[in-house]
Amino acid sequence: xxxxxxxxxxxxxxxxxxxxxxxxxxxxxxxxxxxxxxxxxxxxxxxxxxxxxxxxxxxxxxxxxxxxxxxxxxxxxxxxxxxxxxxxxxxxxxxxxxxxxxxxxxxxxxxxxxxxxxxxxxxxxxxxxxxxxxxxxxxxxxxxxxxxxxxxxxxxxxxxxxxxxxxx
Amino acid sequence: xxxxxxxxxxxxxxxxxxxxxxxxxxxxxxxxxxxxxxxxxxxxxxxxxxxxxxxxxxxxxxxxxxxxxxxxxxxxxxxxxxxxxxxxxxxxxxxxxxxxxxxxxxxxxxxxxxxxxxxxxxxxxxxxxxxxxxxxxxxxxxxxxxxxxxxxxxxxxxxxxxxxxxxxxxxxxxxxxxxxxxxxxxxxxxxxxxxxxxxxxxxxxxxxxxxxxxxxxxxxxxxxxxxxxxxxxxxxxxxxxxxxxxxxxxxxxxxxxxxxxxxxxxxxxxxxxxxxxxxxxxxxxxxxxxxxxxxxxxxxxxxxxxxxxxxxxxxxxxxxxxxxxxxxxxxxxxxxxxxxxxxxxxxxxxxxxxxxxxxxxxxxxxxxxxxxx
Amino acid sequence: xxxxxxxxxxxxxxxxxxxxxxxxxxxxxxxxxxxxxxxxxxxxxxxxxxxxxxxxxxxxxxxxxxxxxxxxxxxxxxxxxxxxxxxxxxxxxxxxxxxxxxxxxxxxxxxxxxxxxxxxxxxxxxxxxxxxxxxxxxxxxxxxxxxxxxxxxxxxxxxxxxxxxxxxxxxxxxxxxxxxxxxxxxxxxxxxxxxxxxxxxxxxxxxxxxxxxxxxxxxxxxxxxxxxxxxxxxxxxxxxxxxxxxxxxxxxxxxxxxxxxxxxxxxxxxxxxxxxxxxxxxxxxxxxxxxxxxxxxxxxxxxxxxxxxxxxxxxxxxxxxxxxxxxxxxxxxxxxxxxxxxxxxxxxxxxxxxxxxxxxxxxxxxxxxxxxx
Numbered sequence: 066x067x068x069x070x071x072x073x074x075x076x077x078x079x080x081x082x083x084x085x086x087x088x089x090x091x092x093x094x095x096x097x098x099x100x101x102x103x104x105x106x107x108x109x110x111x112x113x114x115x116x117x118x119x120x121x122x123x124x125x126x127x128x129x130x131x132x133x134x135x136x137x138x139x140x141x142x143x144x145x146x147x148x149x150x151x152x153x154x155x156x157x158x159x160x161x162x163x164x165x166x167x168x169x170x171x172x173x174x175x176x177x178x179x180x181x182x183x184x185x186x187x188x189x190x191x192x193x194x195x196x197x198x199x200x201x202x203x204x205x206x207x208x209x210x211x212x213x214x215x216x217x218x219x220x221x222x223x224x225x226x227x228x229x230x231x232x233x
Numbered sequence: 234x235x236x237x238x239x240x241x242x243x244x245x246x247x248x249x250x251x252x253x254x255x256x257x258x259x260x261x262x263x264x265x266x267x268x269x270x271x272x273x274x275x276x277x278x279x280x281x282x283x284x285x286x287x288x289x290x291x292x293x294x295x296x297x298x299x300x301x302x303x304x305x306x307x308x309x310x311x312x313x314x315x316x317x318x319x320x321x322x323x324x325x326x327x328x329x330x331x332x333x334x335x336x337x338x339x340x341x342x343x344x345x346x347x348x349x350x351x352x353x354x355x356x357x358x359x360x361x362x363x364x365x366x367x368x369x370x371x372x373x374x375x376x377x378x379x380x381x382x383x384x385x386x387x388x389x390x391x392x393x394x395x396x397x398x399x400x401x402x403x404x405x406x407x408x409x410x411x412x413x414x415x416x417x418x419x420x421x422x423x424x425x426x427x428x429x430x431x432x433x434x435x436x437x438x439x440x441x442x443x444x445x446x447x448x449x450x451x452x453x454x455x456x457x458x459x460x461x462x463x464x465x466x467x468x469x470x471x472x473x474x475x476x477x478x479x480x481x482x483x484x485x486x487x488x489x490x491x492x493x494x495x496x497x498x499x500x501x502x503x504x505x506x507x508x509x510x511x512x513x514x515x516x517x518x519x520x521x522x523x524x525x526x527x528x529x530x531x532x533x534x535x536x537x538x539x540x541x542x543x544x545x546x547x548x549x550x551x552x553x554x555x556x557x558x559x560x561x562x563x564x565x566x567x568x569x570x571x572x573x574x575x576x577x578x579x580x581x582x583x584x585x586x587x588x589x590x591x592x593x594x595x596x597x598x599x600x601x602x603x604x605x606x
Numbered sequence: 607x608x609x610x611x612x613x614x615x616x617x618x619x620x621x622x623x624x625x626x627x628x629x630x631x632x633x634x635x636x637x638x639x640x641x642x643x644x645x646x647x648x649x650x651x652x653x654x655x656x657x658x659x660x661x662x663x664x665x666x667x668x669x670x671x672x673x674x675x676x677x678x679x680x681x682x683x684x685x686x687x688x689x690x691x692x693x694x695x696x697x698x699x700x701x702x703x704x705x706x707x708x709x710x711x712x713x714x715x716x717x718x719x720x721x722x723x724x725x726x727x728x729x730x731x732x733x734x735x736x737x738x739x740x741x742x743x744x745x746x747x748x749x750x751x752x753x754x755x756x757x758x759x760x761x762x763x764x765x766x767x768x769x770x771x772x773x774x775x776x777x778x779x780x781x782x783x784x785x786x787x788x789x790x791x792x793x794x795x796x797x798x799x800x801x802x803x804x805x806x807x808x809x810x811x812x813x814x815x816x817x818x819x820x821x822x823x824x825x826x827x828x829x830x831x832x833x834x835x836x837x838x839x840x841x842x843x844x845x846x847x848x849x850x851x852x853x854x855x856x857x858x859x860x861x862x863x864x865x866x867x868x869x870x871x872x873x874x875x876x877x878x879x880x881x882x883x884x885x886x887x888x889x890x891x892x893x894x895x896x897x898x899x900x901x902x903x904x905x906x907x908x909x910x911x912x913x914x915x916x917x918x919x920x921x922x923x924x925x926x927x928x929x930x931x932x933x934x935x936x937x938x939x940x941x942x943x944x945x946x947x948x949x950x951x952x953x954x955x956x957x958x959x960x961x962x963x964x965x966x967x968x969x970x971x972x973x974x975x976x977x978x979x
Contacts, residue, residue: 071967074432075909081429082366082664082908091373092668105387105402123530129298161301161393166401167530175387207387208402218407219384222377223414271914362911364830369665435831435910445976584976588913 091222100220102179104206104213107160110176111153112204113196117172120146127167132157153196156189165208174198177205177216246274251590253282259356259594260601271586276579280572283605291565296322296397296532299562303552304391306567307603309352312345312382313545315395318565320476321541321552322397326534333522334399335478340412340515341385341394342543343508344378347419349546350459350501351375357498357595358430361439367430374422377415384408397532399525412516416509423506431499440494444581444593447492454577458548458570460597463500464492470544481518482511494596501598531560547598548574567606571599638730642719649895650862651681656896657862657903664907685855693851696759703757708849708856711750714743715863722870723798725880725887736797737789740871741782744826747860748774751835751845754857758848767845769914770835774826776921781822783929784815787936788875801879809876810952814932814959816876818925820901823872825917827864830906834914869898924970928962 093100102108120137136150165173178201183189198204206213246269253261261282267275287306291299303318304311316338323330330338352375355368379389385404386394394401430436446456451464461468469486471479487503489496536558542551551568574597581597582590655669655678662669670677695704718740720730733739748771755767789795791811792803809816825832835844846857873879873894880887912920935958939951 071964072434074434074437078429078433078908079904081425083904085666086660086663088666090663090667091376103383103387104405105385106383107387127295127298127530129294129301159301159391160388161391162387162401163297163301163393205387213405219380221380221384221411222373223380223411223418358910362830362833363909364661364906366665366907369667373666433909435912438916439910439913586913586915588911 101217102177103219104216105208106175106177106179106205107162107207108176108178108205109160109181110155110178110191110202111158111164111196112174112176112198112202113151113153114172114174115148115197117170118148118151119170119172120148121169123167123169124164124173127163128158129161129163130157130159133164150192151196152190152192154190156186162207171209174204174209174212175207177203244269249587259599260604262599262601262604264590266587266590268587273582273585273587273590276582276590278575278578280601280604283601285606287606288565288567291562293561295560296534296562299565300395301391301393303567304393305602306569306606307545307547307550307571307600308390309600310345310349310546311390311392312341312394313543313550315392316342317541317543317545317550317552319395319397320543321539321554322532322534324541325537325539325554325556326397326532328398328526328528330399331523331526332478333403333520334524334526336515336519337385337400337404337524338395339477339479339482340512340519341382341392341400343511343515344382346546347505347508348375348378348382350505351378353546353598354498354501357494357592357598358436360591360595361436363436367426370422370426370429374419377418381408381411381415384411396525398528399523401525403524409516409519412512416513416516419505419509423502423509427502437495439589439592440498440596442491443494443585443589444596445491445493446577446581450577450580451492455573456548456577458544458546458574459497459500459504460548460574460577462487463489463496465490470542470549474542476541476543479511482514484508484510494592497596497598533558533560542568545570547571547600547603550603567603569603569606571601571603575599575604635730638720638728641724642716642730646716646719646863646866649866650859651685653862653866653896653899654681654684656900657906660900660903661907664904688855688858689852691851691854693853694848696848698759699848700757700759703753704848705853707750707754707757708853708860709750710753711747711860712856712863714746714750715860715867717743718867719870721797722867722874723801723879724891726802727798728888729798732796732798734794734796734799737785737795737800737875740797741778741785744864744867745774745778747864750860754849755845758845760848763845763847766835770828770845773832773834773914773917773921776918777822777825777925780818780921780925780929781826783926783933784812784819784822785875787812787815787929787933790933790936790940797874797879801874801881804878804881806948806952807876807878811948811955812876812932812936813956814928814962815936816872817959817963818929818932819872819876822921822925823868824902824905825921827868828861829865829902831909831912832917833906833911834917865899865902866895869895869902872898919971924966928966931962 120135122133122135122137125131125133125135132154134150134152134154135148137146137148140147160175162175165175181202204212206216246267249266249268251264251266253263255262261280263279263282265277265279266273285305287302291302294302300315300318303314306314322328351371355371358367359365382392383389385408386392386401446460446464448465451461451466456464456466457468465488467486467488470476471484472486484507487500487507489500534556536556538553538555540551540553542549544550548570549568550570553566553568554562555564557563578594578597581593585593658680659669659671659677670680673679673683695701721733721736721739723729723732751770751774752767755763755765755770758764788800788808791808792800794800794803824830828835846854849857870891873891877894877898879894880891882890885893935955939954
């Protein structure tokens with residue numbers, strides 16, 4: 066096995082490396098500069114809408130992990146189910162989104178945020194009012210195109226010109 | 234009669250445990266290597282550290298609910314896993330997929346193939362000691378692909394995008410312009426990467442002629458994918474047994490003659506180029522229409538069995554499903570590409586040194602999720 | 607203060623102090639000792655910073671930039687972290703050997719700086735055998751490495767240390783032969799005289815010598831692409847596994863201090879040391895040393911690692927014959943044409959260097975292939 070090319074390959078490699086020294090590095094400094102995630106992102110949480118939910122439990126049947134627990138009781142006066150307990154163990158949740166796709170009444174949304182770590186494992190089990198939408202728990206447009214249109218566009222690396230110096 | 238040499242040098246081989254916790258990034262795989270000095274005499278593989286019982290779990294979930302499980306087989310390229318499974322179920326139930334969905338599937342699969350080869354080449358070069366520089370360059374380009382895949386389905390890794398009868402959601406309108414920019418930037422990047430590393434003498438000295446897999450052994454062991462194509466076997470399921478709409482695209486199958494680590498690396502780079510060609514053609518030809526066939530919520534295929542195989546980035550990935558007309562599969566078996574490719578490791582490695590063992594293992598490109606399931 | 611007897615008699619060894627130095631021998635010694643220790647420690651920190659930031663930028667990412675402005679305090683943070691770690695000594699280790707090894711590895715590196723000129727006549731000791739002293743002293747560091755491997759009572763450390771010793775011993779020979787080539791042109795072994803004699807920097811007059819010296823020096827100090835000993839911890843651990851805390855920091859310091867020492871030696875021998883227009887000479891020295899170190903960082907970023915048998919083959923079959931031929935040609939040039947302008951030598955030597963590199967590459971056969979087991 067001989068040294069072919071007499072060292073030219075090494076010189077070519079070194080030329081490429083040194084040219085990267087003069088390019089803008091592909092880095093964004095996290096807490097100060099944030100990128101927009103996808104409009105359909107399947108974030109850490111599940112957001113539930115109490116008005117639209119009818120307690121049909123299609124989401125619980127669709128969940129592959131069995132993370133959703135629904136307890137309903139009948140309300141014979143108004144002739145519908147009354148949802149007593151809607152409990153999601155987000156520790157079991159794998160964020161697959163099958164529950165959101167399964168819901169026939171558009172009552173479930175995936176979360177949009179990604180910095181929602183908890184300090185205790187028990188805090189991951191969320192029930193009833195903790196699951197409603199709030200400013201800390203925004204919704205994402207997964208399977209909901211009308212919400213996806215309102216969210217900011219995703220920052221794409223193909224559009225950030227990283228060969229020139231540019232402040233992002 | 235003992236010679237002087239035997240009296241002075243009394244050596245015996247020793248056992249080295251290349252443990253489950255690897256510095257090289259291929260997962261939890263254990264090799265018990267018998268070494269004579271630096272030379273590897275024998276290895277004994279021990280795997281099963283990542284066994285999660287996916288095939289058994291599939292029996293307890295509905296057909297759609299199994300799709301997140303198939304994500305986690307070859308966790309590096311989830312789109313192709315999903316696609317293989319959905320094709321098996323569609324074959325069983327006789328469901329026809331709309332045309333736009335097939336084009337989207339092809340685009341997603343080819344993007345995933347490029348991303349997977351990035352990881353394979355980067356990890357192999359990292360094991361060869363190039364301290365992360367080609368790894369970082371490839372990873373930066375892989376981020377571009379992942380942005381597009383995130384735009385489609387919402388997550389970067391466990392995509393869960395394909396459904397039985399199509400894909401789960403149609404692509405947003407900024408996808409195709411972004412894809413066009415990606416193809417242009419990737420073409421430039423592959424040229425630069427080749428300029429960087431193709432003629433590098435140290436890489437050639439480390440990888441050329443090392444770990445040769447002969448054609449007969451590859452056919453006998455059932456090797457498929459880039460490993461087989463580097464040994465001279467010109468087989469690619471996209472051309473030999475066209476699934477989806479691959480017969481509408483024009484692309485070549487790169488092969489090489491020697492079957493050493495350098496050839497496996499070259500085959501993967503050339504495959505990336507061919508995938509870019511397919512992407513360009515698919516982008517131009519994509520029609521309108523629905524993205525998913527209209528199906529009931531729970532799929533009830535008739536009783537029977539079906540086997541569907543696809544050309545996953547690592548080789549031939551097959552799904553064999555047996556159904557008994559209920560909402561869950563009766564039995565699902567996965568043909569594990571990485572495990573079958575791994576069976577030839579022992580023959581490839583004997584006689585080489587320890588540093589070669591690492592680079593040969595990296596060049597086969599396995600993922601333990603598929604080996605152990 | 608009482609001047610001791612031997613200082614009054616001024617024996618031959620102490621005539622290395624310049625006669626006009628204020629305060630006499632002991633002030634000269636104190637001043638330069640403090641300068642050398644401060645120089646080594648501060649330069650090591652600066653050099654670590656340059657390496658991490660430079661390597662990061664070349665890999666299209668930033669290096670550390672959070673600790674202090676522009677990450678300048680990162681080496682300080684590393685030093686504090688390493689000081690606070692627990693000092694673990696293995697139970698079956700040889701305590702004295704284990705404890706002495708970092709010291710024996712580090713002291714020769716400091717001693718090398720005694721003969722490197724920062725300015726005209728500004729050295730700790732202007733020995734008239736300067737370069738021979740350097741070659742002799744730098745070999746002692748190998749003993750320290752071997753003691754580290756032995757004293758750890760770990761068979762993998764011993765293997766790593768023995769490989770290191772084999773490599774360093776093999777690369778001493780081309781190193782020494784190349785230095786002799788330089789000495790022939792300059793006519794003196796004293797480092798200061800070598801710089802004074804360089805009207806044309808010796809990198810032009812001896813291009814082949816520079817190339818060989820650079821490769822041999824990189825191998826001596828275990829830098830990539832020859833860093834088998836420190837980053838071979840992909841598989842077996844290096845000789846400094848069993849060290850933690852400050853002793854590990856000493857080995858880390860040894861690596862970077864040797865890099866600076868080799869850069870300083872290259873500057874003095876080939877790049878005409880402190881000579882240059884406008885700026886003060888010690889600043890030129892500093893700038894040239896940092897440039898040479900940057901070239902070392904550049905090769906580290908780009909190239910993968912070589913294997914151990916390829917390393918030895920490179921030393922004995924490529925560098926050694928070329929160094930001999932280089933020496934021969936230098937001797938012929940100086941003896942036969944002593945009065946001719948050196949620019950003619952520059953042209954002839956560059957052509958001869960190119961021819962020899964091409965010829966050597968054609969005839970060179972790296973390492974063994976596969977062994978039969």
